[in-house]
Amino acid sequence: MAEADEELLERFASHSVDRDNAAHFRGRLNRQLLINRCGDCGRWHHPPKPVCPGCWSTAIEPSEVDGTGEVHLLIRLHQGPPAPGVDYSTPYPVVTVELDEQQGLRFTATVEEGDIAIGQRVELDWIERAGVPVPIFRLAREVSL
């Protein structure tokens, strides 16, 4: 059952939830990473937009992705906004991952620390923070050839 709009906004108060990205955040509650895909031309885009930037179709379908891809950007926050369970005394890693579904389609989240580096293969997992599931990448367990 879909969350009421008010409840969705309350549960994701640390994000800017709006009409265009509400489906993405509803997906998170089910531990599903939903990325917008065009129902007409098939192009993926992120962050969520009301129109397909490729063909201007409004037939946008939030669609689950595999969550696998390659680390494209990597930072480690030595300071940042207060967040439950985040202690910046150990620098907090954030990665932008280029998803396998489409070249240039990227999603940003935290990552399980370790020997993480740009170029590595990762896969998606979920942790719990402040009562909502939060996407987290981990090093891919096996190399798919």
Next chain:
Amino acid sequence: MTSDRNPMKNAIAFAGATTTGFERRNTTRSQASWAAEACIDAMRQCDLGPKDVDGLCGSWPPANELQAILGLPEITWFENPPVPFINHVSAAAAAVFAGLCEVALVWHAAYRQPWNTAGSLKDPFRAAAENFPAVAPSPDTVMHAVGYTAWASRYMHEFGATKEDFGLIAINDRSNAARNPAAALTHPLTMQEYLEARMIRWPLCLFDMDVAVDGADAFIVTTAERARDMPLPPVLINAAVHGMVANNEEDQIDGLAHHGQHIVVDSLKAKSDFWIDGADVFFPYDGFSIIALAWIENVGYCGAGEAGEFMRQYWDAESNSVRLNGKVPFNPHGGSLSEGATQGSGHVREAIHQLQGLAGDRQVPGARTALLTPGGFFFNAQGLTLIRD
């Protein structure tokens, strides 16, 4: 798509430019007070009284507040575009060119606030003015200022660039700031101090990020014809441009080889009468050190990923700063990293002073042309070429 159409070329001029200077502390003055001081100085510098200004364009305070503060009787055009500062320059120049006003007062007041430094909260007036969100934003993002840190890591990965490459930008700026009485930070910076500086967001440290300050710059923009009747040599706007690409979100840009800066370079080159070989002084924006590295490469001084090596090649030991191709200094005022975080207004004001011969100890001998490239990668890349009349 890039056009060389530029009917405004050399028709609009800066008649004057002033600064209050910048301080890295919570001063006991308001942002409006700093703006007013700079604006009054600019009007006096150009022999203008309250009735002589009919256009207003600035960042903060809003135009209506500034008009009331200065008692300007009749304003026919005003705007408050967002920063960075070429937004204000191009809007004012276009308004004068179109006849919406004839003499525009243009300003930017830098002010230490929670969005640029947590230290501002020690001032109860600044804390009281801030509307904090009830819940802190998530750290799982590279949006906003964090985006430059993310692409700095990519830059190191793609080109094998080192922290030292970034440090050269900071050291160049600091050495230059020592000759600028308006600058907030003037003590020398060594590479060792840079490398040992507090990490803020790896791979960028304290000295890779502009310094939050109080202070203001102000300018008079008018027709070249009118400027020629004023006391100082006019500085002509040869071209002013902006650049942006479709994938402009911080984590979605196509890459280091295609973002707003590339659009600016193509457009500014097409519209201007000179490029780097004809530029006497260069102002690559340095709100983050990575932005300046990218501008040096993207305007064509060297290839992608080569800025560090290029700066080492042209490092002038005596001044402890860079002379691009052995002659051209960049950010001679110390840039945003050392003069202060001016969102580009400091770069524009210094360029005008260099071309008017008013740059004191840091004067580039005989400077007649300036190339300015404010802004970064995502939605604020901008360019400006200036020529002394």
